[in-house]
Amino acid sequence: MHSDTGSMPAVPGLASAPQMRAKLRLSIYLRCLAIQGSWNYEILVGNGVGFCVEPALRELPGGVDGQPYREALARQSVYFNAHPYLAPLAIGALARAEVEQVAPQRIERFRTALCGPLGSVGDRLVWAAWLPACSLVALLLFGLGASALAVVLGFLMLYNLGHLGLRDWALRAGWRHGIHVATALGHPVLQHGPRYIGLVSAVLGGLALPLAVHRAIGGTAPLTPIPMGVAVVTPLLAVLLVRRQAHAEGWRVVLVLLVAFVLYSVVR
Amino acid sequence: MGASSWWLDVLPLSLLAGVIGLDVVSFPQAMISRPIVAATLGGALVGAPLAGLVCGAALECVALEALPVGASRYPEWGSASVVAGAVAATGATAGAMPLAGAFAVAVALGIATAWIGGLSMITHRQIIASFARPRLDQLAAGNRKTVVGLQVFGMTLDLVRAALLGALCFVPGYLLAERVNGRWSVPEDLSRAIVVTCVAAVAAASVWKDFHTIRGTRRLFLISLAVGTLMVVLGA
Numbered sequence: 001m002h003s004d005t006g007s008m009p010a011v012p013g014l015a016s017a018p019q020m021r022a023k024l025r026l027s028i029y030l031r032c033l034a035i036q037g038s039w040n041y042e043i044l045v046g047n048g049v050g051f052c053v054e055p056a057l058r059e060l061p062g063g064v065d066g067q068p069y070r071e072a073l074a075r076q077s078v079y080f081n082a083h084p085y086l087a088p089l090a091i092g093a094l095a096r097a098e099v100e101q102v103a104p105q106r107i108e109r110f111r112t113a114l115c116g117p118l119g120s121v122g123d124r125l126v127w128a129a130w131l132p133a134c135s136l137v138a139l140l141l142f143g144l145g146a147s148a149l150a151v152v153l154g155f156l157m158l159y160n161l162g163h164l165g166l167r168d169w170a171l172r173a174g175w176r177h178g179i180h181v182a183t184a185l186g187h188p189v190l191q192h193g194p195r196y197i198g199l200v201s202a203v204l205g206g207l208a209l210p211l212a213v214h215r216a217i218g219g220t221a222p223l224t225p226i227p228m229g230v231a232v233v234t235p236l237l238a239v240l241l242v243r244r245q246a247h248a249e250g251w252r253v254v255l256v257l258l259v260a261f262v263l264y265s266v267v268r
Numbered sequence: 269m270g271a272s273s274w275w276l277d278v279l280p281l282s283l284l285a286g287v288i289g290l291d292v293v294s295f296p297q298a299m300i301s302r303p304i305v306a307a308t309l310g311g312a313l314v315g316a317p318l319a320g321l322v323c324g325a326a327l328e329c330v331a332l333e334a335l336p337v338g339a340s341r342y343p344e345w346g347s348a349s350v351v352a353g354a355v356a357a358t359g360a361t362a363g364a365m366p367l368a369g370a371f372a373v374a375v376a377l378g379i380a381t382a383w384i385g386g387l388s389m390i391t392h393r394q395i396i397a398s399f400a401r402p403r404l405d406q407l408a409a410g411n412r413k414t415v416v417g418l419q420v421f422g423m424t425l426d427l428v429r430a431a432l433l434g435a436l437c438f439v440p441g442y443l444l445a446e447r448v449n450g451r452w453s454v455p456e457d458l459s460r461a462i463v464v465t466c467v468a469a470v471a472a473a474s475v476w477k478d479f480h481t482i483r484g485t486r487r488l489f490l491i492s493l494a495v496g497t498l499m500v501v502l503g504a
Contacts, residue, residue, distance in 0.1 A: 033296035038422035040397035047400065047407065051419045054412065070410030077407045077415050084297060127337045131299070132478060135328055138304045139471075142325045143496075148308045148317040159299050195482050202485035205475035206492025207499070209468055212329075214500045216322055216464045218365060218457055222501050226461045230468075231497065237469035242476055250333045250470035251343065251379050257466050258376035265369070265454040 017176045018096070025171065027055040028095065032088045032167055043079045049091060050077030056095035072098045075107060081115045083122020085166045090114045092174020093181040102179065110179050117182070121190050126166070129197035134159040136204035143211025209234075274442055277314050281354050282435035284313055285347035289430020292346040293389065294423045301346030303327035303378070310353025319366035320353030326371075326464060327352060327378045329471035335478075344385025345378075347430040351437045352378030358445040368459035369452035370445040375463055377444075381437045385430070392429050396422045 035048035060068040138155035291301040304324040311320015356374035406414040479485040
């Protein structure tokens with residue numbers, strides 16, 4: 001596995017990180033894309049972790065028929081919770097710990113300790129920052145008059161640059177740091193990324209909304225009654241939604257309004 | 269979409285809804301399930317990508333509100349947006365905006381389908397848990413086939429769930445949009461403006477709420493909102 005964590009603080013054991021074969025890394029990486037395939041309310045993503053670590057466990061003495069393989073796979077297939085994009089950090093670390101045959105009790109304690117931080121850090125960075133930022137970029141492209149293909153490709157390329165890059169970094173860093181992987185969570189992008197993305201998103205949102213609204217209503221002359229009415233009513237409704245957020249989610253309000261509007265237009 | 273041949277689109281649309289519904293959680297979460305992508309693909313599949321894109325942009329505004337943070341229960345926008353994009357294309361041609369009636373129906377249907385989809389995801393997860401429960405001993409024994417089998421079962425079930433949801437919501441949605449188009453009485457531009465106002469208000473409220481904890485974001489948002497509005501006025 002290539003050294004790509006040069007900006008990380010020095011951690012005991014890093015220098016001795018073994019190489020991960022490219023084929024093995026690819027196999028684990030692809031499986032990580034399906035880590036939530038069996039997500040359920042009892043073991044959450046636990047089985048997915050076992051599924052992702054499994055290719056590395058084949059390197060244990062005795063291979064897939066050996067006792068160490070079965071014991072390790074059993075250990076890795078119990079309850080686990082993490083953000084799916086940061087789960088490879090745990091998977092890389094757990095794979096290395098198992099391959100190096102670290103004491104089972106230590107692996108289990110380490111595995112349990114990883115659950116919380118990987119969930120909250122990933123939620124803040126990806127779901128609450130990166131995803132809405134990319135959505136706003138897509139709306140901005142739409143508002144600027146981009147074609148359907150340009151909007152779709154622009155969004156997918158930008159989003160997945162972050163998505164796939166994060167998973168790749170996480171897997172490499174997990175393997176490289178092993179059971180000292182908690183240090184990797186101090187990476188500046190994980191710590192400060194949400195704040196900077198939030199600032200950029202505020203700008204994107206402000207620019208995107210008027211442009212997207214203008215295109216969606218048909219691109220008519222802006223200083224005519226309908227676009228000006230939209231410009232007045234939209235902020236008022238937005239303020240109302242913010243004030244009533246504890247009582248009604250916006251999508252429910254919109255659904256009710258739209259159903260009423262359709263009925264009015266059809267029945268009158 | 270041809271009025272007489274719409275039913276031919278049901279199978280490919282449900283397959284697309286299945287694949288895109290799978291992306292929401294199970295595989296690979298590349299966000300092809302975001303409304304602006306999925307609705308455009310749905311519209312494109314029935315021959316009207318622009319109608320799908322406009323509907324997708326509207327639903328994207330609403331989806332900004334419901335982010336899948338933590339263990340929250342959230343609408344399933346993937347298959348819902350495919351359905352909405354295809355329904356928005358009812359009566360529209362390749363390079364044309366959606367008709368007002370179909371647009372309003374599509375956005376409402378998209379939101380309703382996403383809500384139903386969210387409920388179906390809960391059931392899906394409960395089914396996986398009940399499938400896993402009798403196999404916990406095999407998991408505890410480190411049985412490779414059980415681990416892989418559970419993963420494949422979950423993903424297959426998710427694909428089927430989303431495909432069925434797509435088919436079941438598209439058929440009535442299309443028939444409704446066709447009837448509504450024929451009886452629509454409010455002028456096209458006013459109708460679109462009403463629908464867009466509703467969704468844009470949700471988006472503005474979401475941006476306001478999502479980033480309020482970061483110092484300076486509200487001021488930045490208001491300044492850039494003014495710049496964006498100016499761009500619209502000057503660009504006309």
